[in-house]
Amino acid sequence: MPVPPPILDVFVVWHPDERGGEQVLTGLQQHFHSSAFSGLAGGAVEVYGRSAAWDDRGAPRPIDVGTQPAQTEVVVIVEGTELARAVDTEPAWAGYIRSALAVRDRGGAVLVLRKADYRGGGGVLHELVDGMQALTGASWTDAAVLGREVSQAITQHVAGRGQITVFVSHTKTASLLEDSTFDGQPLFAKVRTAIAETHLGSFFDAQDIQAGDDWVRVLNEAAAESALLMVRTDxxxxxEWTQREVFEAKRHDVPIVAMLALRGGEERGSFLMDHVPSVVCDPVNPDAGIAAALNRLVDEALKRALWQRQRVYLEAQGFDWLPVHAPEPVTLGPWLQEHRVTSPDDRHVWILHPDPPLGPREREVVTELCAIAGYEDATVDVLTPRTFANRGGRLPR
Structure with missing residues (x-):
C-alpha cells in the first residue's frame, strides 16, 4: 500500500533558555503517539521540537520536514520571558517567529502556550501573537489538559468548525443502589460543570431544548452532529432514549466515549452501547474519571477529523467503505442496504477502518451479515491500515 502523506505535523517552538519547553514537547509527543491515534494509516501525526540553534545565527531549523510536508502544520509557540527578550534583541529570532507565523498563509494554525510565570509586555513578541488562541493556564502544569487543549484546537482547525459540542447522554433515573447525588449534584450535572471549565460546548436535553421545539428531532440531530459522551450509570x-441517542450517534459515525460509572451493575446491558472506547469513572469520586472521559472524547473527535482527511488517499486503493469505527450490526446493516442500491454490480465488500482490528468471532458476524445481504464469504474483507500493509497493500481482484 502506498503510504499516504502525513496529515498533521505539530511543531513546538521555545527558546532554549526557557525552562519547561522540553517538557511541553515530550508531553505532546506522548499524547499524539498514544493508542488514540496509532490506528490511523501511516505516520498520520508527528511532533517536532524547534529550539536549539541550527547555525551561527542563533535560531532553530525552519518549520518544515523536507520533501513530504503534512496536509496541516500546527505551530505551538511557548511564550515566555526568554523568547520575548530574544525576539526584541536578536533579529534571527524575530525573523524566525515571523516565519513560524507564516504557516497560516499555507493553511496551518498557530497556538500560543503562555508560561504561567510570564507577565507579558509591550514587546515585539506580544505584538506578533496578540489576539491568537492562547491555551489555558492549566496546560502548562497538566499534560492531560495540554493534550486536550491542543487536540481541540487542531480539530476545530482541521474540521473547519467552531467549538466541539459534547452531547451528554444520561438518564436521570437512579437505581436503588446508586447514590444519585455528589455534593448535592447528580453525576451528569457534575459533567456539565466540568465541561464549563473547558473550551468545549455542551448539549443537555433538559436545558437546551426550548419550548415549542420538536424535541425528538432536536435530540436526534444533536446526537448525530456532536461528540457523544455516555454517562453510563446503572x-x-x-x-429507551439513551439507546436512541447512542443509535443515532453510531449511525452518523460521530465520536463516542462511554464513561462507566456503575454502582450496582446492569440488568442486561445493551449491544447498542458497546464497541466504543470506555473510561472508568469512580461514582464516589468522579472528577478524575470525568476529566479522562472528556480528554478521550476530544482525541476521538480529532481522530475522526484526521481519518476523513486520509480517506481521499485510502479510497484510491479500492475500498468500498471507510468508517471511522469498526463495522458492527448497527452501522453495517444500513450501509449494506445503500451499497446494494448504489453499486448493484459489486460482488465484494471491502472495508477499511482504523486499528485495532476486529477479532475472529467479530469478523464472522460481519461476514454472516454480508452473506445475508447477498455477498459470498470470499468477497468480504475487513481490514485496518496495519493488516492491509501486512498483506502487502493489495486487495484481491
Missing part, C-alpha cells in the same frame, strides 16, 4: 443501558 439504568442507562436499559432506557
Amino acid at each position: 439504568r442507562y443501558a436499559g432506557r
Whole structure:
C-alpha cells in the first residue's frame, strides 16, 4: 500500500533558555503517539521540537520536514520571558517567529502556550501573537489538559468548525443502589460543570431544548452532529432514549466515549452501547474519571477529523467503505442496504477502518451479515491500515 502523506505535523517552538519547553514537547509527543491515534494509516501525526540553534545565527531549523510536508502544520509557540527578550534583541529570532507565523498563509494554525510565570509586555513578541488562541493556564502544569487543549484546537482547525459540542447522554433515573447525588449534584450535572471549565460546548436535553421545539428531532440531530459522551450509570443501558441517542450517534459515525460509572451493575446491558472506547469513572469520586472521559472524547473527535482527511488517499486503493469505527450490526446493516442500491454490480465488500482490528468471532458476524445481504464469504474483507500493509497493500481482484 502506498503510504499516504502525513496529515498533521505539530511543531513546538521555545527558546532554549526557557525552562519547561522540553517538557511541553515530550508531553505532546506522548499524547499524539498514544493508542488514540496509532490506528490511523501511516505516520498520520508527528511532533517536532524547534529550539536549539541550527547555525551561527542563533535560531532553530525552519518549520518544515523536507520533501513530504503534512496536509496541516500546527505551530505551538511557548511564550515566555526568554523568547520575548530574544525576539526584541536578536533579529534571527524575530525573523524566525515571523516565519513560524507564516504557516497560516499555507493553511496551518498557530497556538500560543503562555508560561504561567510570564507577565507579558509591550514587546515585539506580544505584538506578533496578540489576539491568537492562547491555551489555558492549566496546560502548562497538566499534560492531560495540554493534550486536550491542543487536540481541540487542531480539530476545530482541521474540521473547519467552531467549538466541539459534547452531547451528554444520561438518564436521570437512579437505581436503588446508586447514590444519585455528589455534593448535592447528580453525576451528569457534575459533567456539565466540568465541561464549563473547558473550551468545549455542551448539549443537555433538559436545558437546551426550548419550548415549542420538536424535541425528538432536536435530540436526534444533536446526537448525530456532536461528540457523544455516555454517562453510563446503572439504568442507562436499559432506557429507551439513551439507546436512541447512542443509535443515532453510531449511525452518523460521530465520536463516542462511554464513561462507566456503575454502582450496582446492569440488568442486561445493551449491544447498542458497546464497541466504543470506555473510561472508568469512580461514582464516589468522579472528577478524575470525568476529566479522562472528556480528554478521550476530544482525541476521538480529532481522530475522526484526521481519518476523513486520509480517506481521499485510502479510497484510491479500492475500498468500498471507510468508517471511522469498526463495522458492527448497527452501522453495517444500513450501509449494506445503500451499497446494494448504489453499486448493484459489486460482488465484494471491502472495508477499511482504523486499528485495532476486529477479532475472529467479530469478523464472522460481519461476514454472516454480508452473506445475508447477498455477498459470498470470499468477497468480504475487513481490514485496518496495519493488516492491509501486512498483506502487502493489495486487495484481491
